[in-house]
Amino acid sequence: MFAVLLLVPVLAAAEGVEKAQTAEPPPPPARVSPSVPESPREGVSGSTTIGALQQADVPSEVSGIVETYHFDVGQLVKKGQVVAEISKKDYTLAVEQGNARVEALEIKLGITEEKLKLAQDLLSNEWGTRRILVEAKENVAIVRLELTQAKKELELARWALSACVVKAPFTGYMAVRYKKPYESVNRLEKLFLLLDTSKVYAAANIAESELPKYKIGAEAVFKDRSGKDYVGTVHKIAPIINPQSHTARIYILIDNPDGILKAGMTGHTRLK
Secondary structure, eight states, rough: OOHHHHHHHHHHHHHHHHHHHHSSOOOOOOOOOOOOOOOOTTOOOEEEEEEEEEEEEEEEEOOOOEEEEEEOTEEOTTOOOOOEEEOOOOOOOOHHHHHHHHHHHHHHHHHHHHHHHHHHHHTTTTOOHHHHHHHHHHHHHHHHHHHHHHHHHHHHHHHHHHHTTOSSSSSSEEEESSSSOOOEEEEEEEEEEEEEEEEEEEEEEETTTGGGGGGOEEEEEEETTSSEEEEEEEEEEEEEOOOTTTTTEEEEEEOTTTSSSSOOEEEEEEOO
16 A cells, blocks of 8 residues: 555656657747838828928027016917016116216217317417327227227127117917016027917928929928818929938928917828
């Protein structure tokens, strides 16, 4: 009986070894092919992105504190309208000081010119000396130079004061306000982004094989993600081909008077 009990585990172990030897080998690992960029379908661009015809990050031409904005994001701004204002306190003071200096030097110049005339009269009557005349001429020349410099500084101060009022360089929509009221801004630091979307560019990637069909002035259609079509004309064609995607970039100019097309919208393009 004891021998039988010992034999059972031995037989079980042998049976397990036999199953392990006869088991099917594991399947080979799956091979993953490298992804290849999808080429545009015939006659249709791979991707198209809408961009503004004109846009500008409008900077502040002077340093100071942003006092106020007159337009909020999304509002239409017409060319020449005041968009933002920088605090004028320091620049107003600089103009006042410049005016005072110019006035003082004009008075000083008048006095030195009178002294020069007197020195000339005295010398002509042999009552004066040439040295006095030369000194009088030097004084007039010095004051004239000082006055010229003061006028230039005053002109610069007046320009800086006027630059505190920041106007729209063209008609467009306020897209971004980079600063908040009462924040400081440095000279030439961005204040706001202005977009002119009365016309937009549809920048499309066209297959190299389809490129000969696209000519400057040809009508093309931009289809947005909702399926709506917008007709425009081919305005520019990039002179290079992307060697990886085998596409070229073209730009279709589309009238957008109602502002329906927004910068950043995507879709596809085809010839009409």
